[in-house]
Amino acid sequence: MRNVFAGFGKSTAFAVLGRALVPADRVLLRVSGGRFGVGAAVGLRTLLLTTVGRRSGEPRQVPLLYVERRGGYVVIGSNWGGRAHPAWSANLLAQPKATVAVGGRAVEVTGRLLTGAERQEMWDAVAAYWPAYDRYAERAEHREIRVFLLEPVSR
Template sequence: MIEFRRLFYGIGKTKAYAAVGRALAPVDRVLLRVSGGKVGLGSALGVRTLLLTTVGRHSGLTRQVPLVFVRHGKGFLVVGSNWGGGQHPAWTANLLADANATVATNGRSTPVRGRLLDGDERERAWREMVAYWPAYDTYATRASRREIRVFLLEPR
């Protein structure tokens, strides 16, 4: 399965992949929600994916987003790349407004607290994420007007 994921490294860096990914995100979200985080489009391709549930900072409604993750101790590292877009994704602003969230992965739901990483801790986490999904470096180049946010989601 890991070798299959490696096939997508080059494709994952393209703008076309980002466009398809954005278009398929609602399908991925439904699959992850229904399966409790067991099955999504990313996981079908061998990419570790979780479903993050935050509270909308303006609406107060729950918002869900599928994200690639890397395990970090008992927590999860996630990146607000927005496919290299010029704006931070809304879920990152939601986490900054209310750090309490929920992660669904592998059929388990885990209450977490999101912490924005900075400095050396962010750099180490960024390297871990890029080692897992090299396309993040390309996304950072595309999003050169902003620093991509990196969060550690720690169990509460």
């Protein structure tokens, strides 16, 4: 089902629909502790990232598709292919400590912006899972989409 849905995911209509569904996805992920989001119906893995607003200092939550790699979670700051980076990515750069709700548990993480070959490796892994990211990169034009590894904090 995910592969069928991925074709629609490349369209600008999907970006409009996706933006509209973010609030519902955020609520579902919050209530379920990261067990269930909007994308689960079509087989997409989604986590709820909580960052600290760089201006407000308040918690900010965003649902993100992810792929597990190197013991952490790889997330992409595509902003649906928009010209600007998403606010959550700027928040994570300003304050790398964050929390993810995934699979029914809260995990403290540190976000690390990936560059070079490591960025490309992780981009390829996520784009293989959700091919629409390649289309988002085309639409983003003059910005390199940010790729983060959210690494669990040892206790």
